[in-house]
Amino acid sequence: MNAPNPHVLDPTKKPGSIVGFGTMTTFIIAALFVIALIMIEFSPLKMIQVPGQVAEVLSFFWPVDMAYGWDNVLPAIIESIQIAWIGTIIAAILSLPLALLGARTLFPRIARIVKFISATARAFPEILLAIYFVPIVGLGPFAGALAIGISSVGMLTKLGAEVVESIDFGTVEAVEATGGSRIMALRYAVVPQVLPEIIAHWLFRFELNIRASAVLGVVGAGGVGGVLLNTLRYRHFEKAAAVLILTIIVVLLIDMISGEIRRKIIKG
Amino acid sequence: MNAAGNTTLPTKPPRNWWLWAIVLGFLTAMTVWSGYGIGFSANELVCNIAGGSRLLEESWPPDFSFLPRLIDPFMETVYIAIVGTVVGGILSIPVAVLAARNLSPDKVTWFLDRNFMNILRTLPDLFWAMLFATAVGFGPVAGALALSVFTVAVISKLWSESLESIDMGLPEAVRSAGGSWLQMIQFSAIPQAMQHYVSYALYAFELNIRASLVLGLVGAGGIGMILETQRANFEYERVTLIILAVLVAVLIIEQISETIRRRLT
Numbered sequence A: 001m002n003a004p005n006p007h008v009l010d011p012t013k014k015p016g017s018i019v020g021f022g023t024m025t026t027f028i029i030a031a032l033f034v035i036a037l038i039m040i041e042f043s044p045l046k047m048i049q050v051p052g053q054v055a056e057v058l059s060f061f062w063p064v065d066m067a068y069g070w071d072n073v074l075p076a077i078i079e080s081i082q083i084a085w086i087g088t089i090i091a092a093i094l095s096l097p098l099a100l101l102g103a104r105t106l107f108p109r110i111a112r113i114v115k116f117i118s119a120t121a122r123a124f125p126e127i128l129l130a131i132y133f134v135p136i137v138g139l140g141p142f143a144g145a146l147a148i149g150i151s152s153v154g155m156l157t158k159l160g161a162e163v164v165e166s167i168d169f170g171t172v173e174a175v176e177a178t179g180g181s182r183i184m185a186l187r188y189a190v191v192p193q194v195l196p197e198i199i200a201h202w203l204f205r206f207e208l209n210i211r212a213s214a215v216l217g218v219v220g221a222g223g224v225g226g227v228l229l230n231t232l233r234y235r236h237f238e239k240a241a242a243v244l245i246l247t248i249i250v251v252l253l254i255d256m257i258s259g260e261i262r263r264k265i266i267k268g
Numbered sequence B: 001m002n003a004a005g006n007t008t009l010p011t012k013p014p015r016n017w018w019l020w021a022i023v024l025g026f027l028t029a030m031t032v033w034s035g036y037g038i039g040f041s042a043n044e045l046v047c048n049i050a051g052g053s054r055l056l057e058e059s060w061p062p063d064f065s066f067l068p069r070l071i072d073p074f075m076e077t078v079y080i081a082i083v084g085t086v087v088g089g090i091l092s093i094p095v096a097v098l099a100a101r102n103l104s105p106d107k108v109t110w111f112l113d114r115n116f117m118n119i120l121r122t123l124p125d126l127f128w129a130m131l132f133a134t135a136v137g138f139g140p141v142a143g144a145l146a147l148s149v150f151t152v153a154v155i156s157k158l159w160s161e162s163l164e165s166i167d168m169g170l171p172e173a174v175r176s177a178g179g180s181w182l183q184m185i186q187f188s189a190i191p192q193a194m195q196h197y198v199s200y201a202l203y204a205f206e207l208n209i210r211a212s213l214v215l216g217l218v219g220a221g222g223i224g225m226i227l228e229t230q231r232a233n234f235e236y237e238r239v240t241l242i243i244l245a246v247l248v249a250v251l252i253i254e255q256i257s258e259t260i261r262r263r264l265t
Helices: A021-039 A044-060 A066-101 A108-123 A126-137 A141-165 A170-177 A182-219 A224-233 A237-267 B017-037 B042-058 B064-099 B107-122 B125-136 B140-164 B169-176 B181-192 B194-218 B223-232 B236-264
Strands: none
Touching: A021 B064, A044 A237, A044 B125, A044 B140, A066 A108, A066 A141, A066 A182, A066 A224, A066 A237, A066 B017, A108 A141, A108 B236, A126 A141, A126 A182, A126 B042, A126 B194, A126 B236, A141 A182, A170 A182, A182 A224, A182 A237, A182 B125, A182 B194, A224 A237, A224 B125, A237 B107, A237 B125, B042 B236, B064 B107, B064 B140, B064 B181, B064 B194, B064 B223, B064 B236, B107 B140, B125 B140, B125 B194, B140 B194, B169 B181, B181 B194, B194 B223, B194 B236, B223 B236
């Protein structure tokens, strides 16, 4: 990545207006911010109270009820991981052909349609999809996995298509010049080149999906989110603390492992 | 292929079959285990399709008469996103600077801040929303606070990486001219990465708009609260309307943000 150019001082440049574009933007943002603060009734008085209230709730978090953590929270976290895994697998299988079809350089006409579909799929947050899947396949983790899978397809298709578009086209031409068909060109020239990066994107999506699946429990689609919602609703703060601690540890661990694998794959 | 009779083809690089077997085995095992764990069954899917199609029939056509009642909650969603982005955007500056390896004053600060940032990042937005809704009460303020934390997590991670890739000549020049650490950050480091900051802040705003749509599901204000009540009452025509309206609004806001980003960078 090249560093952005440092500011060049040009003595011949005429001074601009006193209120520059940056200052204007800052003022507009500040004005919007103040309006928004007033509209959601976030008064200065409330702002002073917030740290105290947060500290008060945090003080209830101790002692952490780890027994509840091992018995009830860990299975829920594992369920979240399973949801994320199945969702990622669904998305990976669906998105690989779509990514190839969505590459402008390979299939100029189909690519436009594929890109439009993937943009629409990306616009839905997982949790809204889950709201539809829960009544269709019933309460539980399966609905969550489907929601995660569908919403990941859009993003993986887009990223995958970008990877395919950025490859060296020489090998594709080489395969076709020796009489290979389009399919053979995909198999021997395109896929080997793009696969490492695409797999890295899958892993990254898996990391994101773990966070997404953790919240799906809120609408009854399985996983740890429902546990947290219930413990907080009934004010079992020691149990909620166990949820938070275990979630943080597990997610950190998975991020570390997945990040390490991604680095290895990209290096080759 | 006869023409190539005399020439020998270069040997294929040897494949590491063991590694392949282990990776494939692991992937299959993981998938089967997860599939069982979540009760993945094609059977159930087919059986439930009937119920599903009834649901789809019920949720169409969307109930457009409900639209006017969406305006206020939607504006609340936008306000929450604005407050969250601005507060989080300001707070993320020191977090990002201290987490950049080349700018952080010492190893201990860097290590602590880096881990603080990573821990913030592990919890999803709705978890923060639940926590703040419990602490400060249900309503948009909880949502704005949750999004502030979420924004800090997003921007500081991305921006600290941009700060690590800046040209270190300028900061060194400021230092050797007798500037303090703060002056170095203010006059040489931040200006170099300012464009990145602006584009990450806009990106965070887009994420926040999306996130604030669903914050209401846990009682943290915005349009999600209406969504939750309509969903609980099985008013699926209204749910469809809300989701469609949200979709259109998100796409419009993303277009605006994209335009601004292109103008600024």
